[in-house]
Amino acid sequence: MSIRPVGITGVGMSVPERVMTNADFEKIVDTTDEWILSRTGIRERHISEPGESTSVHAIKAAQGAMAMAGVTPEQVDLIIVGTVTPDMAFPSTACIVQDAIGATRAAAFDISAACPGWLYGTVVAQQMVGSGMYNCALVIGAEMLSKLVDFTDRNTCVLFGDAAGAAILQPVSEGRGILASVLGAEGAGGCHLQLPAGGSRQPASAETVANKLHYIHMNGQEVYKFAVRVMNEATALVLEKAGLTVEDLDLLIPHQANIRIIEGAMKRLKLGPEKVLINLDRYGNTSSASIPVGLCEALAEGRIKDGDEVVLVSFGAGLVWAAVALRWGK
Ligand code: UT7
Numbered sequence: 001m002s003i004r005p006v007g008i009t010g011v012g013m014s015v016p017e018r019v020m021t022n023a024d025f026e027k028i029v030d031t032t033d034e035w036i037l038s039r040t041g042i043r044e045r046h047i048s049e050p051g052e053s054t055s056v057h058a059i060k061a062a063q064g065a066m067a068m069a070g071v072t073p074e075q076v077d078l079i080i081v082g083t084v085t086p087d088m089a090f091p092s093t094a095c096i097v098q099d100a101i102g103a104t105r106a107a108a109f110d111i112s113a114a115c116p117g118w119l120y121g122t123v124v125a126q127q128m129v130g131s132g133m134y135n136c137a138l139v140i141g142a143e144m145l146s147k148l149v150d151f152t153d154r155n156t157c158v159l160f161g162d163a164a165g166a167a168i169l170q171p172v173s174e175g176r177g178i179l180a181s182v183l184g185a186e187g188a189g190g191c192h193l194q195l196p197a198g199g200s201r202q203p204a205s206a207e208t209v210a211n212k213l214h215y216i217h218m219n220g221q222e223v224y225k226f227a228v229r230v231m232n233e234a235t236a237l238v239l240e241k242a243g244l245t246v247e248d249l250d251l252l253i254p255h256q257a258n259i260r261i262i263e264g265a266m267k268r269l270k271l272g273p274e275k276v277l278i279n280l281d282r283y284g285n286t287s288s289a290s291i292p293v294g295l296c297e298a299l300a301e302g303r304i305k306d307g308d309e310v311v312l313v314s315f316g317a318g319l320v321w322a323a324v325a326l327r328w329g330k
Pocket of ligand 1: 035039258
């Protein structure tokens with residue numbers, strides 16, 4: 001089946017107001033600014049207030065993306081939210097966004113693909129718009145991992161931040177837009193990063209709460225090894241599929257989890273700092289929001305121009321990974 005070119009025509013982002021610095025964490029767990037900065041690259045992150053849910057920022061990010069693309073809510077055919085921190089198990093956060101923005105014609109669903117959730121959603125939307133089924137898709141990555149971390153566990157609580165990023169996908173001219181994509185999963189590694197209870201396997205009970213099974217449980221070193229491997233492999237693979245080389249690349253926007261993972265990829269791919277977006281010092285790991293927020297900032301800073309070749313790459317719980325290569329422009 002032939003598929004028409006699809007690209008990103010607008011982006012938006014939103015973060016909670018409250019900022020927590022490493023010094024703030026020194027007051028609540030046995031950690032130091034030096035440890036957090038040297039082991040992760042994070043200086044501060046935005047943390048939501050009680051009662052401030054994922055959809056609040058998903059909606060703001062969506063409105064920003066629609067404004068930039070010049071799209072009205074009625075024009076949106078499809079809403080996909082990549083999130084593992086939905087407002088609730090159901091209805092989907094996508095349906096909550098649909099109602100709030102007044103996208104009355106849109107189909108809406110969530111995708112559970114952790115940090116690459118926005119990239120998974122983008123590829124699904126590309127297929128649906130590319131096939132001609134829809135003309136305008138809104139893809140959001142929105143996450144509030146602060147709601148799922150144990151603020152007494154120094155291994156995880158310092159790592160994450162809350163944010164939302166969104167993009168509008170529409171048909172674009174030949175040679176522009178998404179050039180290639182790769183999606184992958186290694187479910188066998190799922191045990192390394194999970195939230196064990198609250199689903200059908202271990203429904204919520206006084207015991208699951210007492211055993212802290214509603215918090216993120218992570219084997220950081222195993223996730224780290226997986227991340228280093230797939231960041232390189234996925235970037236190389238998507239460039240090859242797009243018919244590009246590393247030299248062609250104008251900007252890499254990697255998932256912002258750990259500066260050492262990003263620097264490892266830069267070294268292996270021989271990419272200088274001018275070709276890599278890094279903002280985790282200010283946001284921490286915002287899971288599915290990390291790539292669209294990075295895209296927003298890169299555009300705002302003038303780091304992406306018409307015709308530029310950009311690769312977006314991410315990894316996360318599942319374990320899953322994803323990469324998209326695109327040529328910027330309409
Ligand atoms: O989006 C995907 C999500 N996850 C990831 O990408 C995580 C990938 N993994 C990582 O980024 C790193 O593994 C971490 C940043 C999570 C941990 O860094 P590490 O260099 O692998 O440290 P480690 O787990 O080997 O821990 C080393 C030491 C331990 O102490 P002992 O056992 O050597 O005495 C930890 O208890 O560092 C300790 N530690 C801390 N110390 C101060 C762990 N967290 C902290 C902390 N402050 N916040």
